[in-house]
Amino acid sequence: MTSTPELAGRAGRPTATPAGPLHRPSELTPTIDVSGLVDADGGLLDRAIFTDHQIYQQELRRVFAPSWLFLAHTDQFRRPGDFFTTYMGEDPVIVTMDKSRAVRAYLNSCRHRGARVCRADAGTTRNFTCTYHGWAYDLEGRLVSVPNREGYPDRFDTADWGLVEVPRVENHRGLIFGTWNPRAPSLREALGGMAWYMDAMLDHDGAGTEVVGGVHKWVLEGNWKLSAEQFATDWYHVNMSHASALMLLAPAGKSPRDEIVHRAGRQYVDPNGHGAGFPVHPKNRFDALAVHQWFDYEAARARLGDARVEGPMTNGHATVFPNFSYLPVNGSVRVWHPKGPDRMEVWAWTLVDRSMPDEVKEAQRLYNLRTFGPSGVFEADDGENWSEVQAISRGFVTNSVPLNYQMGLGSEREDGRYPGKTSELYSDAAGRAFYRRWQSLMNTPAWYEVDR
Amino acid sequence: MSTTSDRVATPFLAADDRHSDLSTHFEVEQFYYREAELLDECRFSEWLELLADDLVYWMPTRTDRLRRQQALSVAARGEAAFYDETKSSLEWRIRRFDSGTAWAEDPPSRTRHLITNVRVRHANPTDDLAATGADGDTAVYAVRSNFLVYRNRLQREENLFAGERTDILRRTGDGLLIVRRTILLDQNVLLAKNISIFF
Numbered sequence: 138m139t140s141t142p143e144l145a146g147r148a149g150r151p152t153a154t155p156a157g158p159l160h161r162p163s164e165l166t167p168t169i170d171v172s173g174l175v176d177a178d179g180g181l182l183d184r185a186i187f188t189d190h191q192i193y194q195q196e197l198r199r200v201f202a203p204s205w206l207f208l209a210h211t212d213q214f215r216r217p218g219d220f221f222t223t224y225m226g227e228d229p230v231i232v233t234m235d236k237s238r239a240v241r242a243y244l245n246s247c248r249h250r251g252a253r254v255c256r257a258d259a260g261t262t263r264n265f266t267c268t269y270h271g272w273a274y275d276l277e278g279r280l281v282s283v284p285n286r287e288g289y290p291d292r293f294d295t296a297d298w299g300l301v302e303v304p305r306v307e308n309h310r311g312l313i314f315g316t317w318n319p320r321a322p323s324l325r326e327a328l329g330g331m332a333w334y335m336d337a338m339l340d341h342d343g344a345g346t347e348v349v350g351g352v353h354k355w356v357l358e359g360n361w362k363l364s365a366e367q368f369a370t371d372w373y374h375v376n377m378s379h380a381s382a383l384m385l386l387a388p389a390g391k392s393p394r395d396e397i398v399h400r401a402g403r404q405y406v407d408p409n410g411h412g413a414g415f416p417v418h419p420k421n422r423f424d425a426l427a428v429h430q431w432f433d434y435e436a437a438r439a440r441l442g443d444a445r446v447e448g449p450m451t452n453g454h455a456t457v458f459p460n461f462s463y464l465p466v467n468g469s470v471r472v473w474h475p476k477g478p479d480r481m482e483v484w485a486w487t488l489v490d491r492s493m494p495d496e497v498k499e500a501q502r503l504y505n506l507r508t509f510g511p512s513g514v515f516e517a518d519d520g521e522n523w524s525e526v527q528a529i530s531r532g533f534v535t536n537s538v539p540l541n542y543q544m545g546l547g548s549e550r551e552d553g554r555y556p557g558k559t560s561e562l563y564s565d566a567a568g569r570a571f572y573r574r575w576q577s578l579m580n581t582p583a584w585y586e587v588d589r
Numbered sequence: 590m591s592t593t594s595d596r597v598a599t600p601f602l603a604a605d606d607r608h609s610d611l612s613t614h615f616e617v618e619q620f621y622y623r624e625a626e627l628l629d630e631c632r633f634s635e636w637l638e639l640l641a642d643d644l645v646y647w648m649p650t651r652t653d654r655l656r657r658q659q660a661l662s663v664a665a666r667g668e669a670a671f672y673d674e675t676k677s678s679l680e681w682r683i684r685r686f687d688s689g690t691a692w693a694e695d696p697p698s699r700t701r702h703l704i705t706n707v708r709v710r711h712a713n714p715t716d717d718l719a720a721t722g723a724d725g726d727t728a729v730y731a732v733r734s735n736f737l738v739y740r741n742r743l744q745r746e747e748n749l750f751a752g753e754r755t756d757i758l759r760r761t762g763d764g765l766l767i768v769r770r771t772i773l774l775d776q777n778v779l780l781a782k783n784i785s786i787f788f
């Protein structure tokens with residue numbers, strides 16, 4: 138037996154922690170072939186993927202663990218010791234700035250008996266001390282204090298028992314992502330063509346974005362894919378689901394349906410499962426009046442090009458596979474944290490341009506709070522849909538009836554204006570791509586399975 | 590160490606130490622019961638009449654913090670809030686319910702607002718709040734009360750919201766009006782799929 142991580146780690150485990158002779162029997166992680174549950178070509182989906190517990194466990198292993206997952210915004214870390222706790226899949230993690238000002242992420246679980254070493258949501262600290270037996274870790278994740286250290290055998294080396302670090306943490310224009318997968322392509326590569334669309338929100342003027350006001354968190358009784366998929370592909374629901382909110386936004390005397398229904402636009406379909414939809418119009422504007430009046434559309438045209446200013450910069454929706462979504466018009470970005478097949482937790486941030494004057498930032502914050510977020514006049518009706526779909530899908534017969542994702546089948550093409558494959562604004566194309574990616578990951582052994 | 594209630598009260602409140610007299614206390618309690626009735630019966634336009642035109646209606650989020658950073662556990666003004674409203678933004682939200690397409694409240698929630706632990710104090714008459722009020726405003730009260738709001742929807746959805754309200758009430762010719770309301774919900778992650786009701 139050895140405590141050398143290279144020799145003792147893995148054995149089917151996603152981290153290189155010393156495991157001695159431990160090895161997990163494969164019966165613990167049965168694998169389901171999901172080929173028959175997603176028909177991405179024909180646009181059909183089996184509802185079992187939203188309800189089955191084994192499939193959910195497999196998602197944590199094969200969809201979440203290998204993917205780049207959103208952690209936080211760089212603005213949340215201004216000096217060493219600033220920390221924010223969140224989840225990657227169902228794994229609790231601490232994101233913090235170390236003494237060299239690098240943002241790092243650690244599994245929030247003590248290496249001794251597994252308690253959380255940080256139970257605050259955010260704050261500033263010098264170290265993370267476990268309140269169970271008192272092991273303490275510094276900002277670099279090193280185990281720096283062990284009560285009754287002399288009680289351990291000679292071969293016990295604190296160097297082997299630091300916090301488990303998320304091996305890859307990278308950021309794209311302030312959005313920090315992490316992955317457990319040491320062999321993942323770079324974040325930029327994983328975002329691929331999606332980055333061009335994301336930058337329409339993140340790179341208005343080169344000064345970047347910042348967070349206003351902290352994080353909204355709330356629960357939804359629905360599978361995480363329902364919302365992630367919707368933000369990738371579903372402009373279709375807007376007219377019906379949000380009819381009441383559209384009425385509030387419509388200019389007096391104009392029917393909101395005329396205003397919105399006949400809009401043309403595009404939907405970006407990314408081969409890695411990302412998606413973004415947006416109306417296209419030369420006069421597309423930010424909804425919040427103060428933001429609209431302040432914003433320099435001409436300068437944005439020069440920087441981002443006409444196609445982005447007239448499309449994905451303002452109205453629209455987007456998902457970065459698997460569970461990060463955003464709305465450019467109000468700067469709402471969110472993670473759909475999975476909490477079992479039937480539940481999720483929504484964590485939502487509001488991003489604003491760093492260059493905005495304070496009163497414009499405040500206007501965007503208020504607009505976002507009143508439209509999206511748990512009391513938002515749009516968001517409230519979204520939650521209603523997902524919980525409704527989830528609640529009835531336990532029925533045996535209900536669960537067996539396939540769902541339809543056939544809108545815009547075969548419409549994906551290069552349109553010469555929006556890069557990559559795009560479809561119509563009203564289309565399920567990015568949804569089909571989302572589930573194609575999901576299916577492929579679910580049926581592919583993750584890096585740690587290959588190591589075995 | 591500042592307490593959470595200091596933190597919430599600070600932006601608005603300048604209460605002095607005088608408790609209200611018995612009849613004012615009675616009047617405030619009855620005012621709240623009437624308000625609860627209007628909310629539970631979805632008579633929102635009548636509820637709006639209890640709100641002053643210069644209303645600030647605020648429900649900050651709360652987070653878990655290290656003990657020495659407890660002062661940060663309630664979001665400050667300008668930070669994340671479940672509600673940060675004016676009278677006109679509340680009117681705007683309420684207009685949605687009449688559209689016939691506000692699905693999150695259609696069919697509507699059954700709610701029950703229980704209001705308790707009412708503590709009425711005179712607010713400092715030199716406070717801005719009195720100054721910004723309508724002519725002749727003299728009596729301003731700082732009132733804290735606890736609430737338990739039960740919401741039941743559809744066949745078996747249930748939510749319980751417990752917390753405290755810190756209000757500034759102004760006496761006018763038409764009776765009491767709510768000028769400030771701070772709602773401190775005793776939750777971190779909101780344990781409901783939305784907030785489409787008022788407190």
Ligand code: FES
Pocket residue numbers: 247248249250251252267268269270271272
């Ligand atoms: S579980 Fe952390 S010190 Fe024992």
Ligand SMILES: [Fe+2]
Pocket residue numbers: 374375378379515519
């Ligand atoms: Fe929506």
